[in-house]
Amino acid sequence: MDALTVPAAWRERLERRGLAPLAGTSRRYALWIAFLCAVIAVGVFAYVRQVQEGLIVTGMRDRISWGVYIASFVFFIGISHAGTLLSAILRATKARWQLSVTRMAEFITVVALMVGALFPLIDLGRPDRILNVLLYGRWQSPLLWDVFAISTYLTGSTLYLYLPLIPDFALCRDRLGPSAPRWRRALFTVLALGWRGTPAQRRLLDRAITVMMIVIIPVAVSVHTVVSWIFAMSLRVPFNTTIFGPYFVAGAIFSGIAAIIVLMAVLRKLLHLEEWITRTQFVSLGYLMAAFTLIMGYANLNEYVTHGYKMEEGFVFHFDQLMTGPFMWPFWTYVVAGIALPGLLVLNPRTRTIPGITVAAVLVLVTMWIERYLIVVAGLRVPVMPYEPASYVPSWVEVAILAAAFALFALLISVFAKVFPVISVWEVAEHRGPEPGAPAAVEEPLPARRKILLGEAPS
Amino acid sequence: MRRAVAAAATLLVLALSAPSVVAAADPSRLALTAPATARFGETIGVGARLTDGQGAPISGARIVVVTPMRFLNGAGDAVLLDGRTDKDGSVAGEIAIRSTEPLALRARFGGDTQYDAAEAAARISVEGEAVALYEQHAGARVPMLNQAPGADGVSLAAGAGDGVLGRMRELWPALSGWPIAAALITVWSIFAFAVSLLFRIRSAGALP
Structure with a gap:
C-alpha cells in the first residue's frame, strides 16, 4: 500500500491530537474512573455473596436456569464483532473512510470478549470447577466448542489489535518527552518492537496484518455461530431453528456497528476528534446499520411467520408469550425501537445526522440486549414437561453484577483511551489523508506539563 | 294371587339379601430367577414363573418386577419388567446393570379372583468398577471423519x-x-x- 503525501501541518495536528490524552489526566477523568470502580466494587461484593450462598441468590431456578448472565454473554460476544467487521472486512475491501475508527472497533472487540467471557464463569455455581471443562470436556459438546472459539477469537483479536498499533507505539516512544513516566516510555519502547518504519518492516507488518485480516473473519463468524449452537443444539422448542447461526452473526454485527457508533460519538466529543471522525464515518456506519435492520427484520419475519403459520405443539406457547403474553412489551420494543426506528432514523435525510445516527445506535444497543434476554429467558420459559411455566426476575445480585460488567467494559475502554492512541495515526496519515471539507481542529493550547510529555519545550 | 305375589317378593328379597358365596382363592407361587452376580454394565436376563399350588403354570397373569430406588428426598419402586405370563407361566426380560450397588429385585403377582397374590425376591451382586457406561453421540457419524475406522x-x-x-x-x-x-x-x-x-x-x- 503506497503512503499518501499529506500536509505536514495536518499530520502534526493529527499526531498531537492523537497523543494528547496520553499526556495528562483531568479531574473529570479521575472522577469517571472512580465512579466506574465503585460500580465494579458493588458487583464484586454481589459476586462474593453469590459464591458464598450459591446461585440461590439469583433469580435462576431449575426451569429457567439461564438469565441475564447468559443473555449478557451473548450480547457482549455480539458486539465484539465490531472490530472484525470494520477492521477486517472493510480493510479487505480497501475502504478508507473507516481507518480513523478501526482502532476503537478493534479495542471494542477485545474488551467485549474479555467482559463477555466472564459471564459463563459468573453463571457457574461452582467456579472452582471451571477447569473441569478442559479436563473432562467432551468434543461433542457445543459448550466446549464455545470455549475454543472464544479463546481463539480473543487471541486473534488481541494480535490483530496489536499489529496496527506498532507504528503508533513507536510514535509514542519518540514523541513522549523525557519527563514522561519511565514506565510508560519503557512500555512503548518494548511494544514498538524497534519500529523505525523501514521498508522491510513495513512490508512485514503489511503481511502480518493481511494474514490476520483473512483469518480473523471466519474465526469471528464461527464464534457467534457456535454461541448460537449452544441454544440451537439443545432440545427446546423455541431454539429448534436452523436460522440461529446466521441470525446470531447478523445480530452480532448489527450490535457491533451500534457499539462503534456510540463509542465514536463519545470519544469524538471528549477527545476533540472532530477533524478525523466526521459525518462520513457516521453516515457510512449508519448505512451499514440500516442494512442490518433490514436483515434482522427479514430474519425475524421469516422466523415468526413460518413458526406462527405451523403452530406446532410447544411453539404456540412461545408465540403467545412473545406476541401478546408476558414478554409482549420487550418483544415489541425490540421490533419497533430496535429494528424499525433505527432504520428510519438513518434512512430519513433529516435525521441522518451525527446525533440522529447516534440515537439510532443507542436504540439498537439497548434493544439488542433485550433481544438476547428474550432468546434466553423466554425460550427457557416454554415448559418441556407438563408443568406450570416458571417466572424469572433477576435478583439484586444479578443486577449488580450486570452493572459491574458494563462498568468494567467502560473502564477498560477509558483506560485504553488514556494509555494508547484511539486513532490509528499512521494509517490515517499514510492511507487516508485529510478529508475534504472537514473542519480543522481548533488548536487548544496544551498545558505546560502536556507539552513536556509530548516532547515540546514549554513556552 | 296375593300369596303368589308375597312368595315371589319374599324370594326376591331373599335372593337380593343372601350373602354371596365366595370360593377361597387358590394359592399361587412365584419364582424369580436372576443371576447371583453380574458385571457392571452387563445386560442380564431375568425371569419369573407363576404356578398354582400344585405346580401347574398360570398363564396370562400380570407380573411386575421392581427395584427400590431413591432420588433426592424421594423413594419408590422402579419398574424393571412388566408383562403377562405365557402358557408356561413364565415372563422374561432383560435388565441393564447401571449401578455398582447390589440390585434388589422383587417380583409381584397381584392376585386375581382365582389365585392369591404372590411375591418373590432376588438379589444380584454387582462386580466391576463404576465407569461411564455410554457415550452420547451427537450429530452425524462420518466414517473416518468422526467415527473410528472399522x-x-x-x-x-x-x-x-x-x-x-x-x-x-x-x-x-x-x-x-x-x-x-x-x-x-x-x-x-x-x-x-x-x-x-x-x-x-x-x-x-x-x-x-
Whole structure:
C-alpha cells in the first residue's frame, strides 16, 4: 500500500491530537474512573455473596436456569464483532473512510470478549470447577466448542489489535518527552518492537496484518455461530431453528456497528476528534446499520411467520408469550425501537445526522440486549414437561453484577483511551489523508506539563 | 294371587339379601430367577414363573418386577419388567446393570379372583468398577471423519486390526474430536506465523 503525501501541518495536528490524552489526566477523568470502580466494587461484593450462598441468590431456578448472565454473554460476544467487521472486512475491501475508527472497533472487540467471557464463569455455581471443562470436556459438546472459539477469537483479536498499533507505539516512544513516566516510555519502547518504519518492516507488518485480516473473519463468524449452537443444539422448542447461526452473526454485527457508533460519538466529543471522525464515518456506519435492520427484520419475519403459520405443539406457547403474553412489551420494543426506528432514523435525510445516527445506535444497543434476554429467558420459559411455566426476575445480585460488567467494559475502554492512541495515526496519515471539507481542529493550547510529555519545550 | 305375589317378593328379597358365596382363592407361587452376580454394565436376563399350588403354570397373569430406588428426598419402586405370563407361566426380560450397588429385585403377582397374590425376591451382586457406561453421540457419524475406522460395519482394508490403523482405532475415542482439533491447529498455526513476523519486524528494525 503506497503512503499518501499529506500536509505536514495536518499530520502534526493529527499526531498531537492523537497523543494528547496520553499526556495528562483531568479531574473529570479521575472522577469517571472512580465512579466506574465503585460500580465494579458493588458487583464484586454481589459476586462474593453469590459464591458464598450459591446461585440461590439469583433469580435462576431449575426451569429457567439461564438469565441475564447468559443473555449478557451473548450480547457482549455480539458486539465484539465490531472490530472484525470494520477492521477486517472493510480493510479487505480497501475502504478508507473507516481507518480513523478501526482502532476503537478493534479495542471494542477485545474488551467485549474479555467482559463477555466472564459471564459463563459468573453463571457457574461452582467456579472452582471451571477447569473441569478442559479436563473432562467432551468434543461433542457445543459448550466446549464455545470455549475454543472464544479463546481463539480473543487471541486473534488481541494480535490483530496489536499489529496496527506498532507504528503508533513507536510514535509514542519518540514523541513522549523525557519527563514522561519511565514506565510508560519503557512500555512503548518494548511494544514498538524497534519500529523505525523501514521498508522491510513495513512490508512485514503489511503481511502480518493481511494474514490476520483473512483469518480473523471466519474465526469471528464461527464464534457467534457456535454461541448460537449452544441454544440451537439443545432440545427446546423455541431454539429448534436452523436460522440461529446466521441470525446470531447478523445480530452480532448489527450490535457491533451500534457499539462503534456510540463509542465514536463519545470519544469524538471528549477527545476533540472532530477533524478525523466526521459525518462520513457516521453516515457510512449508519448505512451499514440500516442494512442490518433490514436483515434482522427479514430474519425475524421469516422466523415468526413460518413458526406462527405451523403452530406446532410447544411453539404456540412461545408465540403467545412473545406476541401478546408476558414478554409482549420487550418483544415489541425490540421490533419497533430496535429494528424499525433505527432504520428510519438513518434512512430519513433529516435525521441522518451525527446525533440522529447516534440515537439510532443507542436504540439498537439497548434493544439488542433485550433481544438476547428474550432468546434466553423466554425460550427457557416454554415448559418441556407438563408443568406450570416458571417466572424469572433477576435478583439484586444479578443486577449488580450486570452493572459491574458494563462498568468494567467502560473502564477498560477509558483506560485504553488514556494509555494508547484511539486513532490509528499512521494509517490515517499514510492511507487516508485529510478529508475534504472537514473542519480543522481548533488548536487548544496544551498545558505546560502536556507539552513536556509530548516532547515540546514549554513556552 | 296375593300369596303368589308375597312368595315371589319374599324370594326376591331373599335372593337380593343372601350373602354371596365366595370360593377361597387358590394359592399361587412365584419364582424369580436372576443371576447371583453380574458385571457392571452387563445386560442380564431375568425371569419369573407363576404356578398354582400344585405346580401347574398360570398363564396370562400380570407380573411386575421392581427395584427400590431413591432420588433426592424421594423413594419408590422402579419398574424393571412388566408383562403377562405365557402358557408356561413364565415372563422374561432383560435388565441393564447401571449401578455398582447390589440390585434388589422383587417380583409381584397381584392376585386375581382365582389365585392369591404372590411375591418373590432376588438379589444380584454387582462386580466391576463404576465407569461411564455410554457415550452420547451427537450429530452425524462420518466414517473416518468422526467415527473410528472399522466401527459400525465400516471395514478397512486388511490389517485394520493391527499396525498403524489398529493403533489409531485404539486411540479413536480421544481422536474423535480431530476435525475440531484440526481446525484449531490450522488457525493457531496462522496466529503463530503472524507472531513470527513480529520477531522479523524487530530484527528488520535493528540498527546496523
